Amino acid sequence: LLDTLSSGLEFHVPILARGQFLGFGHLRAPRANLIGESFGQAPHNSASGPIGQPTMGEAGTGTGISHLDRLHAGDPVFCAAARQAKRIIEHDLALLVTGDTGVGKDRFVSALHADSSRRHGPLVTLNCAAIPAELIESELFGHAEGAFTGARQGGYRGKFAEADGGILFLDEIGDMPLALQSRLLRAVETRRISPVGGTGTIDVDVRVVSATHRDLDERVNQGEFRQDLLYRLRGLEIRLPRLNERTDLAAMLPRIMLDLSRSHRLSECALSRLSRADWNGNFRELTQCLKASIALADQPLITANALVGLSAGDAPKDLPSQTRAHHRDLIEAAIAAAGGNMTLAAKRLGISRATLYRKRAG
Numbered sequence: 001l002l003d004t005l006s007s008g009l010e011f012h013v014p015i016l017a018r019g020q021f022l023g024f025g026h027l028r029a030p031r032a033n034l035i036g037e038s039f040g041q042a043p044h045n046s047a048s049g050p051i052g053q054p055t056m057g058e059a060g061t062g063t064g065i066s067h068l069d070r071l072h073a074g075d076p077v078f079c080a081a082a083r084q085a086k087r088i089i090e091h092d093l094a095l096l097v098t099g100d101t102g103v104g105k106d107r108f109v110s111a112l113h114a115d116s117s118r119r120h121g122p123l124v125t126l127n128c129a130a131i132p133a134e135l136i137e138s139e140l141f142g143h144a145e146g147a148f149t150g151a152r153q154g155g156y157r158g159k160f161a162e163a164d165g166g167i168l169f170l171d172e173i174g175d176m177p178l179a180l181q182s183r184l185l186r187a188v189e190t191r192r193i194s195p196v197g198g199t200g201t202i203d204v205d206v207r208v209v210s211a212t213h214r215d216l217d218e219r220v221n222q223g224e225f226r227q228d229l230l231y232r233l234r235g236l237e238i239r240l241p242r243l244n245e246r247t248d249l250a251a252m253l254p255r256i257m258l259d260l261s262r263s264h265r266l267s268e269c270a271l272s273r274l275s276r277a278d279w280n281g282n283f284r285e286l287t288q289c290l291k292a293s294i295a296l297a298d299q300p301l302i303t304a305n306a307l308v309g310l311s312a313g314d315a316p317k318d319l320p321s322q323t324r325a326h327h328r329d330l331i332e333a334a335i336a337a338a339g340g341n342m343t344l345a346a347k348r349l350g351i352s353r354a355t356l357y358r359k360r361a362g
Contacts, residue, residue: 016251067111071104073251081108081238089116089167089207093235094188096173097211102282103240105211106171113167118207121166126159129172137180141187143196160193163206173233174214174225181226188232208233243279243286250275256286261294267332268360269304277310285309301336303329331360 015022068082088095089112097105106125113123131139142158159168170176176184187193188208192201210233219225243249253271257264266274279285292308331349338344346356 016254067114068108071107071111072246073248073255075241075246075248077241078246078248081240082112084236084238085112086115088236089118089209092207094208094210094233096216096234096237097209097240098216098237099211099213099240100242100282101213102284103242104283105213105240106169108240109167109169109209109211112209113169116167116207118166122163123167123169124159124163125169125171127171129175133177133180136177137183138196140180140184141193141195142202156195158193158195160187160204160206161202164204166206168206168208170208170210170233172212173210174212174216174219176225178224178226181229185226185229185232188229243282244277257290260287260290264294264297264300264302267301267303267329269328269332270302270307273304273307273310299333299336301333303333305329327359331356 066082066086068086072078072082085095085097085108095112097108099105110123113119126136126139128136138156138158140159142156142161191204191206193204194201216225216230216234220227220230246252250271253266253274257266274286274289277286281288289307289309293302293306296308297306331345334345334349335342338348342356343353346353349356351359
């Protein structure tokens with residue numbers, strides 16, 4: 001509801017609790033001077049946030065629900081990961097974020113930076129898999145002018161120096177060239193770098209966060225990753241769950257839809273079907289499915305039959321279940337077209353209001 005309030009929407013909003021669909025509510029924005037009281041918050045100049053919530057975790061940013069908390073709706077594994085990450089980032093320890101492709105590791109690190117005491121410093125990202133091996137060293141540590149053919153005029157500071165006072169995010173760390181790993185180890189240990197072709201060293205104040213979808217222990221066994229570097233980067237390792245492992249997907253879907261479109265919403269059956277899909281591509285696959293469904297939608301309410309990109313295996317397999325799902329979609333569409341008037345929706349469907357309630361619940 002808080003997310004929807006900021007969008008300016010004033011029509012029926014799906015209400016969910018612990019992943020269960022409860023119905024629709026009509027949302028109206030309260031007067032500006034009553035917003036804090038309406039949601040059980042203290043006045044704006046108070047240090048407290050919403051009831052039962054710290055202002056910004058332990059970083060103490062004082063602006064309400066944290067950015068990491070906006071990435072989940074109560075999944076216990078994700079909650080634990082967020083809580084641990086917010087603590088570890090305030091200490092001189094490196095953080096390693098693991099998980100399958102598409103689970104949102106980059107979004108997690110971006111939210112962690114925004115929640116941390118280093119939020120006013122830079123968040124500098126280097127994708128270790130996207131840069132040619134011969135250029136990663138200068139990208140990380142910088143280079144002096146004329147250090148090599150193609151070097152930037154005036155030299156280059158490098159990612160470590162750019163991240164001074166903030167966070168350096170080494171994405172796809174499992175693809176870091178083996179020959180460069182010893183230099184990275186020294187930089188992480190000493191917080192001191194030497195630009196390529198330069199003289200002297202530069203002290204930097206950075207927190208290092210790494211991420212990978214690879215099994216780094218296996219890469220160590222294969223001789224492709226230094227074990228001492230892994231120990232240094234794994235001050236704490238947190239694994240983000242796959243989308244089909246999360247218990248809060250049903251509750252997250254309306255929030256994700258709101259980010260993509262303010263004029264479309266998912267029917268109850270569409271929510272149910274999306275919640276039980278396999279999602280091998282995780283959030284990346286889900287987002288593409290929703291974007292395509294929105295683009296091809298003929299009406300604001302997107303039903304299960306209007307979803308694009310789902311396999312047939314995600315649909316109800318038996319005919320009675322398919323029939324019930326189809327009926328619920330028709331009912332939801334009729335209720336939406338009637339502006340929430342249940343009597344009018346039942347009349348347009350040619351059924352009694354009692355039958356409408358029964359079929360909607362079943």
